[in-house]
Amino acid sequence: MxxxxxxxxxxxxxxxxxxxxxxxxxxxxxxxxxxxxxxxxxxxxxxxxxxxxxxxxxxxxxxxxxxxxxxxxxxxxxxxxxxxWDKDLQALFIAAHPRIGENKNLSALSANEQGATVPTSLEVLNRLAHLNACYEKRYPGLRYIIFVDGRSRAAVAEVMEDQLGFAHSLSPSEPAIGEVLSVDIGGEEWTLELNRAVQDVGRIAKSRLISLGLE
Incomplete structure (x- = not known):
């Protein structure tokens, strides 16, 4: 490239x-x-x-x-x-989207979608950072993508916790990343998550069309 x-x-x-x-x-x-x-x-x-x-x-x-x-x-x-595309290329594509909770180098549309223009507590941001790390340990090579659809970052954190099977919490370090088991790259669970992420990228793009007054 x-x-x-x-x-x-x-x-x-x-x-x-x-x-x-x-x-x-x-x-x-x-x-x-x-x-x-x-x-x-x-x-x-x-x-x-x-x-x-x-x-x-x-x-x-x-x-x-x-x-x-x-x-x-x-x-x-x-x-x-x-x-x-091959799965590795799809994974590279979705990795272009910022992680949930990031505040730096966001496009205007990403910032609005993620609620970055609304103050979010440090506790929630730290929890999201930990959840992103846990997710990326569970699904090597993938990045957590979700169509936020107006939900707050705190609400999205709970969605991530549910997907990972974690209790709702504001802990910045629990469960420990070392306790998170990784699924096989290219395996059934990994592929299902990749497919979901690609589909949500499409949902995000169509939502952007609405924001731009094109739908």
Whole structure:
């Protein structure tokens, strides 16, 4: 992926650009094409987005353009393409989304989705950091992705705890990470979680369309 390691500012500019018409997205493939910039808004910028997804979509759009009549269709086509990748590439793609509870280097849309614009207690942030670490121990190579859908960070922490089988708590260190058992990479449980995460990335992207007034 040499040549595709571009910063968010280099790709999107200092702020998110206006979304273009669907017809304007079709053209030569490049990390700074109109399609790349649009995908960076919907899915978060990453090398795999610019070097793999964007070229594949450009090729697809020339043959299926008549069936793509909305940005929701574009999101659906993107998710279908991602689901056809090898599992390791899918895992790299979802890792472009920030961890739940992170406050640094968030796009404006991510910050709004995660409730970063609303004060969150240090106890909840520390709990989320621990839960992220536990999740990544349980599912090696994956990052916890969830369609927040307006829930607070405290509520999302409880969803994570339920998924991991943990008691609800504000402890920043319990259970110990060393006590968390890892599932097999590529195994059934790992793959089910990967599939759920990819689907939630699509749900997040469609929610962003609503925020942008495109649906």
């Amino acid at each position: 040499v040549g595709c390691h571009m910063t968010v500012t280099e790709i999107c500019g200092p702020s998110s650009p206006s979304m273009l018409s669907l017809e304007a997205l079709v053209g030569p493939s490049s990390p700074d094409s109109p399609l790349s910039r649009t995908l960076a808004i919907l899915f978060e910028p990453s090398p795999i987005l610019f070097c793999i997804l964007e070229p594949q979509l450009q090729a697809s759009l020339t043959t299926v353009a008549r069936g793509i009549t909305s940005y929701a269709d574009l999101v659906g086509l993107s998710i279908s393409q991602i689901q056809s």
